[in-house]
Amino acid sequence: MTPPTNIRVIIVGAGFAGLAAAIECTRKGHSVTLFEKSPSLDEITRVGDIISFDPNGARAFERWPGVIEQMEAIARQTSWLDLYHYQGRFVTRQSFAGEKAWGRRINGHRGQLHRIIYDHAVARGVDIRLGVRVEDYFETDGHEADSDNTSSNSVPEAGVVLAHGQRVSADVVIAAEGVRSRGRKIVLGFDENPKSSGYAVYRAWFPADRIRDNPMLSHLVADSVDTHQGFIGPDIHFLASTIRSATEVNWVFTHIDDGNIEESWQCPGKPAEALRYLDGDGDENNRWCPVVRELVKATPEGRLIDHKLVYRDPLPTFVSPGARICLIGDAAHPFLPTSIQGASQSIEDGVVLAACLERSGKGNIPRALRAYEKLRYERVHRAQAMGPVTRERWHKADWEEVWKKPEMIHLVREEWLLNFDAEKDVYERYEGVVVELESKSDGE
Ligand code: FAD
Known part of the structure; x- marks a missing residue:
């Protein structure tokens, strides 16, 4: 001692x-x-x-x-992160296995x-x-x-x-x-x-039963194996995991915000409002992929917070x-x-x-x-x-370059x-x- x-x-x-x-x-x-x-x-x-x-x-x-x-x-x-284009196409798997020695x-x-x-x-x-x-x-x-x-x-x-x-x-x-x-x-x-960073984050955590029967999402809980993926789009990135033998789901997405930083961690978010950021300004060609949108829709009321990112x-x-x-x-x-x-x-x-x-x-x-x-x-x-x-x-991201060299977004x-x-x-x-x-x- x-x-x-x-x-x-x-x-x-x-x-x-x-x-x-x-x-x-x-x-x-x-x-x-x-x-x-x-x-x-x-x-x-x-x-x-x-x-x-x-x-x-x-x-x-x-x-x-x-x-x-x-x-x-x-x-x-x-020990990996699967990265996708926001409209659903797989881009690259970043492995963290090599970091084990650290x-x-x-x-x-x-x-x-x-x-x-x-x-x-x-x-x-x-x-x-x-x-x-x-x-x-x-x-x-x-x-x-x-x-x-x-x-x-x-x-x-x-x-x-x-x-x-x-x-x-x-x-x-x-x-x-x-x-x-x-x-x-x-x-x-x-x-x-x-100061405001100009960004906020929607954050959610809820039981995986909410997605188990959804054909767009059931692969995220298959075989009770955890998953980790990111979807990258203009001014937004969306990260999702299944966790604890895929019995729980978490997602977060960072988006541009109005700069009001009075709110605290407790500021509740509404799935319908979060979805608006993902609808491609009403243009179907720019819409975020179904996996992302369904994850947001599956979020129970009361399980979403909108967290303003404060900067100093x-x-x-x-x-x-x-x-x-x-x-x-x-x-x-x-x-x-x-x-x-x-x-x-x-x-x-x-x-x-x-x-x-x-x-x-x-x-x-x-x-x-x-x-x-x-x-x-x-x-x-x-x-x-x-x-x-x-x-x-x-x-x-410059997508023409990313498709040629996917590690650019690791x-x-x-x-x-x-x-x-x-x-x-x-x-x-x-x-x-x-x-x-x-x-x-x-x-x-
Ligand atoms: P904080 O985690 O902010 O802890 C500060 C502590 O000080 C709090 O417990 C607060 O109640 C206490 N405190 C403040 N003022 C006083 C006072 N005057 N007298 C006595 N006590 C006081 N980061 C993530 O990445 N993911 C998350 O989900 C996440 N959730 C968070 C939820 C909450 C409620 C908070 C406060 C922070 C959260 N964070 C989250 C931020 C993350 O925890 C921190 O960025 C990081 O862990 C550094 O923590 P910290 O101890 O410096 O500050």
């Missing part, structure tokens, strides 16, 4: 980023209190559908006893996977306080003015403000509250609103001025779904941060946070930039990104990064 470091960590948000950071912090001997505004686990896991972890994210799960095995039991059992891939229901991680965090003894909303953040440098205006020396710390102004402090605060993070204000020094420009920093508060996950770097990296990068953040704190020790928290930023910044933004590239490659799968062990990387690079950071600040 790892000896305690006596580092007190507050984490805000029990999404994948917050839970991964909490688990990794306990692995390294730090003590964690996690605040989550949702009042129950059901509330956190109720919404959502397919989520993907590539080998770089799933590697952490392998270090959490029993977790990867539970995940694999409910994950999609495919580690495991987990694609499954967000709520089900989330529950596995949450239960593991609880089993490890993480102190999770549900139903507690963090209203604000603070950090002190240890030289606070007393009421008589004389200076008093105390230990520098950071903390959060809860309802009724209750302040809770710690050695370090990790803001993992997603794309609408309040922690960004103290880090950036100003309020900054999310890369932040100049993930760390507050006193370097005791930092952002992780979507709070630091929201991803477009076409990057297929948002969830994996949020896991990497927690791994790296916990290991940096372990290396720095309680006496050097700012050093740990600055090293975390340095280790993560370039990598995460390189991964983020891949989202728009894949989207454009699909939405603006997902970009790069080894630097996927075959990566974030924990090992910290242990190899931490000392060098600290020397670099400290020599830079000496020179200023």
